[in-house]
Amino acid sequence: MEYLYAVAAFGSIVVILSAGLIVAERFLVxxxxxxxxxxxxxxxxxxxxxxxxxxxxxxxxxxxxxxxxxxxxxxxxxxxxxxxxxxxxxxxxxxxxxxxxxxxxxxxxxxxxxxxxxxxxxxxxLNVKLFTATVESTKDLTYDIKEIRFRLNDPDEISQRPGQYVQIQAPSPDGDVFRAYSISSPAYEKNIVELNVRIVPGGIGSTYLHNLNEGDPVVFTGPYGEFVMNEDPSVEIVCVGGGCGMAPMNNIIHTIYDRWPDRTCWLFFGCRGTQDIFYLDEFKALAEKHPNFHVVYALSDKLGEGEVWDGETGFIHLAADKNLEAGVPRQAFLCGPPLMIEAVTRVLEDKGILPEDIFYDEF
Ligand SMILES: Cc1cc2nc3c(=O)[nH]c(=O)nc-3n(C[C@H](O)[C@H](O)[C@H](O)COP(=O)(O)OP(=O)(O)OC[C@H]3O[C@@H](n4cnc5c(N)ncnc54)[C@H](O)[C@@H]3O)c2cc1C
Ligand code: FES
Structure with missing residues (x-):
């Protein structure tokens, strides 16, 4: 018991001294x-x-x-x-x-x-800019993901590479904070930045964004990010996402088919259940117009009673493994939770994609 008191007393002294040093540095130095x-x-x-x-x-x-x-x-x-x-x-x-x-x-x-x-x-x-914009529309994509579309005011155009993100300024009790969100709108929509935002319960940035209404002003900086697409259209593109990891994929895919209507591109999108599916009808319509666009959604949870699903089941890395042939020149873009990224990366490397051709953002 005495030992515990001694540890507690020592801990308190360290905390008090550290706090004192921080206050002294803040006000005296x-x-x-x-x-x-x-x-x-x-x-x-x-x-x-x-x-x-x-x-x-x-x-x-x-x-x-x-x-x-x-x-x-x-x-x-x-x-x-x-x-x-x-x-x-x-x-x-x-x-x-x-x-x-x-x-x-x-x-x-x-x-x-x-x-x-x-x-x-x-x-x-050094070229990243601060933007002011206005909310043009908001739409529920699933029970926890919202599509939020901004029209840019000043500057009124953004030059972005597909896969890049912006940092939204959100108010918090301790002052403004910034949170990263991938740009979902294609690079050719120069006056627009659209996001897919998943609500994190109690989260500062996602709650702020989910509460925005049409006409509200927003501030953000950007664009940021290391994704760089190979300009050679003979190189196939593989996009793999889960949840709000759809945002950069949506941007990449629409940008590709605006520039290279015949380019081969694969979209693998992992959902837990049917309640997590979004943009599937839009992508099916795009695939009708561009036969080299392949859309694969996979559900990892068991179907609920009465639910119907004719797509893939299981984890998304297994769907990629099943559908992709090895040895084809490809570049890949992945967005989602770290475990998904790890599993997909292993599959893609087994298929012969070089590590430097696999870009990813974990979130
Ligand atoms: C490069 C990049 C791009 C991103 N793009 C997107 C995007 O397109 N769409 C999108 O919705 N998000 C995206 N994110 C995540 C986003 O930046 C925020 O981290 C997320 O919205 C949570 O922020 P918050 O302010 O709401 O929560 P915070 O206030 O930061 O956190 C609140 C609490 O939730 C916990 N928490 C934080 N994040 C998560 C999480 N993901 N799941 C569970 N608990 C969490 C924290 O530990 C904390 O306890 C991206 C992140 C990065 C790094
Ligand atoms: S801003 Fe420095 S670690 Fe996140």
Whole structure:
């Protein structure tokens, strides 16, 4: 018992000291004006020290991807800090490979500006913009997924690659937060950004989006993301998604058939039950017009009484395994939960798709 008291007392002292240090740093330490140098003089900035690198860049309209809103839990805000970033923190190491640490890659949300700091930011990220838009329509796709369509105001056009995402600004009791959502509308709809949003009970971003009504204003940054489609139409495209992982697939497929009406593309979409099915009729209609488009939906749960289903059953990686021949030049785009991505990746690699031709976003 005495031992437990001692541990509890020690724990309390550590918490109090840590809180004291945070408060002291916040209110007493003045780092003064620090220099923030981007890409060796390309964009020199001067700013008040003491904030995170992510927040300081945002304040200067440089929008680094930050899917978790700066909580240090997504690993998306990686940039190279050549000097002035201090040592790598334990909160960063789970997201950095040894190679990245050696190359001075850091999580911008964990690095605090305390002195002059020198960073490298890829050109593409310097071109990310802040958009204002208006909700044009909202529609229930399933019991938990909504399609939300925005018309852009300022700027009034977006240049996106299919598979990219935006970060929506959502209000929270602790101030505004950002959450990542893939763009579901095709790249040729330049004035529109459409999303498929699954509600997470109690979730800040998804609840905010589900409560939006026609005419409401929204703010977001983007586009972000590493998906790059092979421009050679002889390379087949394989899209695999589950749940709201449909959004980037919808964008990719409509963009493909706008540009290459004869290109071969496979869509594998995993659902638990019939209640999770959406866009199937639209894709069947598209496949009628484009015979090289193959649509495969699979249900993983048993059918309920009286339910009828003539598509695939079982997990979606099994449907991909069954339908795809090996040895065909292909590129693949996957979106969904980590276990699905892992299982599908194994199948696709067995079919001969190279790891560098498999792009994925886990969510
Ligand atoms: C690149 C990328 C693209 C994405 N695209 C989409 C998209 O197109 N559509 C979409 O709906 N979402 C998408 N997401 C997920 C989205 O960014 C949010 O993480 C999700 O909407 C939850 O945010 P929230 O603010 O509602 O919940 P939070 O307020 O962040 O979390 C509330 C609680 O729910 C838990 N939680 C968070 N996420 C989940 C989850 N997925 N399932 C169960 N519990 C959870 C948290 O741990 C927390 O306890 C994407 C994520 C990434 C990284
Ligand atoms: S913003 Fe998510 S880890 Fe930095």
């Amino acid at each position: 003045n780092y003064g004006i620090c220099k923030l140098d981007i890409n060796a003089g390309e964009k020199p900035l001067e700013l008040e020290g003491g904030r995170t690198l992510l927040a300081s860049l945002y304040a200067n309209e440089i929008f680094i991807p930050s899917a978790c809103g700066g909580k240090g839990s997504c690993g998306h805000c990686k940039i190279t800090v050549n000097s002035g970033g201090g040592p790598v923190l334990p909160t960063e190491t789970p997201y950095l490979t040894r190679q990245e640490v050696r190359a001075n890659v850091r999580l911008a949300c964990q690095v605090k500006i305390r002195e002059d700091i020198y960073v490298r930011i890829p050109e593409e990220l």
